[in-house]
Amino acid sequence: MNAASPQAFITSFRAEDVEKLSSRLKHGLGRSKYKPTEYERVQAIVDAKRLESALIAKKVKRTRCVAKEIKECDILRQHRQVWSKECPRLQKAEVKTENELHDFIENVRPFGIEDTAIFSLKDYEVFLERDRKAFVMGTVEPLYQLKGDLCFRLDQEQDQGRQLNPTPSNLEQVQHQVNFVKDQQDIITAKLQEEYYDLEEEITGLGLEKFMPNFDNLVNKDNIPTEVLESDCPYPELKESLIQAFHSLSEIYHSRLNSLQEHLKKTDRFCGWCPDDHLRFLFTLSQYTQEIPNNRALCIHMLQKLFPEKTKHDLMEHERLGARQRFTQTHIKVLAQQWQQDQEELLAKALATLQEARDAYQEELELQRDRQHQQDICIRLREKLQQWRAHQEEVAQLQGSIAARQQEEAEAILKREQEKEAALRAHQKEKLRKFNLEQQKRREELEQRDQERLAKLRCAMEEQARQDRERVRFRAEVLAQRKEEKEACELERYREEAEKQNRLEALRSQVAVVAQSDTERMMGDTQSWRNRYLNMKEVDIQKPLFGLNTYTDAQIVADPRLRVEQALRNAGLHHTDYAQEVLAHIKPPRPPRRDTKSELQF
Structure with a gap:
């Protein structure tokens, strides 16, 4: 409690003690029992208490300020983390937008020779890029230069503070330069804001709202x-x-x-x-x-x-x-x-x-x-x-x-x-959770009921579609029946035509020419055979019955294959692979005719 507050000096007393004190003071009894008050000592104690209370108040205030600064630094650190995540996303979005715009300009093609707007669009792109670079050099680069200059000056001031002989600083010149850059940036910002408003009014004046989708017309x-x-x-x-x-x-x-x-x-x-x-x-x-x-x-x-x-x-x-x-x-x-x-x-x-x-x-x-x-x-x-x-x-x-x-x-x-x-209290959160569970259950019941109703309606519509398909199938069956009746008529006509041809064939067979039966003529000699028999000479009894067309024994013995085979047989080698290989390489004395060769592969 603060020592300067009046409550620190109020003593406890009773109302009936006032009369006793007043009577003792009147009769002189108080001087013998009570000591005289030392006001200077009491004042010194009060001043010491006040000083101690002031120091405690300053310490509490300083602690609050430090806690507030720590809390503010923590919040700023969290904000910086958010911005550190947001900055790469914005950079990626900027790069993506620039790439899409560049691809659009690269892929766009003129409709004809008279279409010169495409080339002017590319020229305008080059002009905007050059204007942007000039704007960056005129606005952003001075800020980075001023920042680097101030960091360099701050390092120099810190180094001079550590030395024993510090040199006088040009703080007024630096302050003037910073104020000049601030004024310049304010002028540029105001100019950009004015251009922004002018561009917005120009876009609004073009009347592009009529090209936007209007749901009323839709x-x-x-x-x-x-x-x-x-x-x-x-x-x-x-x-x-x-x-x-x-x-x-x-x-x-x-x-x-x-x-x-x-x-x-x-x-x-x-x-x-x-x-x-x-x-x-x-x-x-x-x-x-x-x-x-x-x-x-x-x-x-x-x-x-x-x-x-x-x-x-x-x-x-x-x-x-x-x-x-x-x-x-x-x-x-x-x-x-x-x-x-x-x-x-x-x-x-x-x-x-x-x-x-x-x-x-x-x-x-x-x-x-x-x-x-x-x-x-x-x-x-x-x-x-x-x-x-x-x-x-x-x-x-x-x-x-x-x-x-x-x-x-x-x-x-x-x-x-x-x-x-x-609400930060725990029992309120529990009540809210129970309420949410009840609401969620009620919504799920309503949702399930609506879904069931939708399912019933869709089933009814599918049943109607099935009836339509049955009606179409009945129509197809009727057409098929008519087609079958038409095919039956065609088959009846073909059968009548076949019966007509059969009757005509029977009539043809009735009027056909038939030869008379003559057994003697059939079994007797023909006139040509008789003529050949009369002209035939006398038959030679010693002549062979059939002529032989084959090789003589001298021709067979003259074949080297026969002699080699006979020698291999005498040596007992005619069943070996060697005999087959030797006989395969021996050629006949005269090559066979081409018409005697077989083309069959065994």
Whole structure:
């Protein structure tokens, strides 16, 4: 307790002691019992206590300052770690963007001889690169030179401080140089800011907003495909129902889009802040990702340093508005994609339905007896389209409810994060965890129920598709039956033609010429044989019956192969490999004729 405070000198006493003290002072009894007060000694003790308290207060203040500096240094160190991770990512993004721009300029080709914009684009690229280098030399390089100069001067000042004879320093000249560079950089920054605003106004004046995708034009009530409008449908009611289906689909998505846009119009593009502050806010949020430890506290600390006039509640409220705006924009994009998908599916089904209607009408024109059947097909198609439209509307409502619950879940997650930051006690975290588990269970039950309903609807649509395939198969069977009847008629005609040919062949056999039977003529000698027998000479009895065409014994013995084989046989070597090799190399005395050689390979 501080010694200067009045509570340190208040003594404990009772109210009835006042009368006793006053009576003793009046009768002179107090002088004999009480010692006189030494005010100088008491004043010295009070001054010593005050000095000691002042020293303790200074020590506490110094300790607080040191602790605050240590905490600030720790936070700055964590910020530097975040920036050390962010800087390489930005450098990679810059290099990637420059490479993509360079590849685009390199790959772009002119359309013709008169297309000179490509060459001017490359010249403009060279001009911008030269301008950038000049700007860096004029703005960034002086800062690095000044930094190096100041580091060199600081080292010199430290060396001179260690020496015994320090030289006088030129601090005023250095301060003047630093102030001059600061003023120069302020002028350059103001000039760049002015150019930035001028360029932004110029881009805004070009009217590029009309080339940006507009979801109002995309999800339009009158956006009916020309294939359906200009289609030659023989049934006006069917065409009108198809157009009404497109209208109903567009109205559903248009109402949902209007609700989202109304929700988006509650705040402007920058959530009530100026554009620069909003961009700085988003850039700071993007730096502190989830993988960084204590990212939330670091992000809030950096935002409070960047925006000192904003409170923590304002920053968190702005973050919530930005998250809701991004979620709404994403929902709008997803809604547009879903509308395109449903539009394509409905168009495909409508074209298939129109084709089926045209085929049915052609069959009705070709076969008058199937007119009632075609009318039944049209009624079934109309009922199927109405049922599909009802299913599609129910699917859209379920998807909208799912998206709304997802939005509520996102808002609940953001709200829970705010409650976690506000509540630091353990029992509140436990209660919040139990509440989240109950909410998650309820959402899972709702999600499961919606998914089951979607599965049932899809099963019903698949059953309808199966019935359509059975109807097509029945048509194919009818055509096959007709084809079989036609083939049976062709076979009957071929059979009649064959019977006709058989009858003609029987008639031909009846009128054919038949020779008479003469056994004596058949078994007797022919006239040519008789003529040859009369001219034949007398037969020589000693003449051989057959002529021999072969070799003589002298010719056979003259063959060297026979003699070599006989010698090998006498020596007992005719079964050896040596005998086969010798006989293979011996040639006959006269080569055989070419027509006696066999081409068969054994």
